[in-house]
Amino acid sequence: MKDRQPEEEFDLRARAEFSLAYDVDGIPTRLFRRTPVLARRGVQLAAAMLLAVGAAAGTFLAWRPPELVRGAIEDEYYERTLRGSFIDTPTLLTHMGLGEHGPVPGHAQLMRPCEIDHRLAYHLTTFLDKGGLVTVFAFDPPVALEEGSGTWRGVYWQVVRSRGDGRPLILISEKKQALVVAHTVFARIPA
């Protein structure tokens, strides 16, 4: 304390008397702040974000097609430019549920066996009049797939029951109209 006058006996006495006179007990607990964890803004914000992320993830998962359909869409994408017949027509038509001796619907572009998610599948890409290009997949042995439809990665998809034994077929096309026409050709007509 260079800047102040030196302490005298009076100052020491003053300090001692003040210390005695103004004695303080403990600190009142009401002065402390204890915000409940759930009332904190950060926690509320995190919970809200978690909820939003959960809802978004739920929506995304609900919107996403089944794994086999995604595999079929991927296969269709990679074989889109492929043309030719790599399988005999009766075998393909049998698995498509169209009968062994019938004609291939539309103008066939690609017929071949392939593997989707480690399962044997029959791939038919054909051009349907008044519809357009459509790709049909049938699995051997038949797989358990619920009927449904939607869009995924810019293509329309639909799961239908075949006309023959009612096995699931996956229809894929870039045009919705093609699926409508394909449905009338490949799907079982309800009784």
Add this chain to the structure above:
Amino acid sequence: MFASSEARYNQWVRDHYRFLFRSAWALTGSRAMAEDVVQDCFTNAWKCRDQLREPALARAWLFQIMRRSIFRHLPPCQIALDEDEEDTRAAPESGIDDRLDVVRGLGRIAPIHREVLVLHYFDDMPTAQIAEALEIAPGTVLSRLARARQALKAAVTSPPAPREEAERSSNVTALKRV
């Protein structure tokens, strides 16, 4: 972020409550009023917690808030800013031994002197921090402190005013009547 603010605030309460409460008690002359003032002070400190830029000045900053709170609690006639004006309040109203003349003397000097002495004697606060707490220049702190000590010495050595003596003997409230 909120949790860290809360922890910092609670640390202020732990570190500065005793000093603030003793100061408020000495400045208002009333323990009950000091409790209100300190509570008010911490409430305001929480509201303005982001305004404290220098953590080392927390005590001076809190004192500043508390001082303003005292201004709000005390009637205007008791907030004398004139150095020549003397306060005729008695010392803290309860539990104080009659021998504590310095304490009684503190109650008789001007509030402007009282607050600088409180900071000096209660906390030994550095001049720069006293200046921050009282919102005055450091040079003013030194001159005011010197005058305040003289005033306190004079108040201790001089006999109490007859009116003050009468108030004390009749157990009249320590606060000056408006």
